[in-house]
Amino acid sequence: MKDLDAAGLDCLAALADERSFERAAETLAITQSAVSQRLRSLEAQVGQLLVVRSRPLRLTEPGKRLLRYARQLHALRSDVVRELGVRASTPERLPIAVNADSLATWVLPALDPLVQRGLREGFGLELVVDDQDFTHDWLRQGEVLGCVTTVRQALRGCVALPLGVMRYVAVASPAFVQRELPGGLVASAIAQVPFLVFNRKDDTQQQWVRQALGLRAARLNARYVPSSEAYVQAVTRGWGVGVAPELQIRPLLMRGDLVALRPDIHVDVALYWHQWKLGADGDAAQGSPPSLLDQIGEALALGAREALQV
Known part of the structure; x- marks a missing residue:
């Protein structure tokens, strides 16, 4: 051919x-x-x-x-243009997939220096958002060049890097607890308690209930709020119990706007960065600068080390 x-x-x-x-x-x-x-x-x-x-x-x-x-x-074209010191007539976009909770917490600060540089040099990122268990599908289908995912095993032709653990805890507003859970959260009444769920792919609440109450496939009174920021707002307003990233709600817990339910129980989600291998092996050893995709991975790894659980 x-x-x-x-x-x-x-x-x-x-x-x-x-x-x-x-x-x-x-x-x-x-x-x-x-x-x-x-x-x-x-x-x-x-x-x-x-x-x-x-x-x-x-x-x-x-x-x-x-x-x-x-x-x-x-992506390779972007790297060549950058190495030649030429500003592309049409800025290249490097698409990557991330989960919404990471985007709402640590991803933007991690990528900000790279994005700011891209504004000057004529390249940019495109962020695709999906559940952390499904971002890997975007990579497999060729829609993106890299992804933050819960999948550990790398695809053929890709590399995978562990990022850390995002910890989720169950919380509610003080008013909700007083009104709906005066005796605490018990297994016999779980179906009547409103639980906020991100979307129909999200099973974090089921994982927490399984650990906290020993219930498998519990029927939850689910109320869907498909936005990480709006999800936390809805919990704060007393719409129901939320299982949210501890990183995101830490200030609200410290101020007393939210209270933790069963602080000893948490759901730990291990995250990984996957990306396609670009270029010939050994390019970096011959003195070539890291590719933009490699730099994205390095920036995410650094940001994750500063924000996530080990």
Whole structure:
């Protein structure tokens, strides 16, 4: 097979990002006809259908595999431009996936110096948010170049780095405890107690109940609040019991705005950073500077060491 067409790969990445030919054309500053033509040319080159023309469109499995290559090519292009000291005409975006609780607590401070530098040098990050048990799927499908995840084992072609442990504790507002839990939280009444849950992927509350009360698959009176910041606000307002990152609610506990339920019980979630390997082995040993993706991993590892449990 001849070298894959770079313009076609750019179109594939834009289609994956925008999920429509019209928006992909706007992103690339070309016509929709040109997007379709470049995609058809790439599909003819590999002999496989890469995109299902639906609304929204979706990538086929071969398309996802090729998208991984396109993302890596973009990252390598960013590194080359940076090493040459040239500012790219179109800033490159390096997509990574993180979980919402990490984003609300330690990720932004960890990445801030790198992002500030990117504003000057013409590159940027794109943050994709999902549950920590599912960010790894974004990496596997080629949508992102790296992810913060609970998965320990690295994919083939990737490296994995342990970050630390995010500790979750059960809390409620003092007024809620007085009104709803005068006798404490007991197993026999668990179905009547409102529990705040981030979304339907979130099982942190079930894990806490299992540890605290010995109940497996308890029926919880779930109330969904799909935002880390709003979740903590809802707990503070007395909407229900929350199981939240200790890092995030520590000031509220110290002020007495929240009280811990069973402080001896906590759910520890181990986090890892995964990223694709880019470039030839040994580049760093030959004096090449770390890739931007490596720098993102290093920044996250440093921020995690300062914020998370060991």
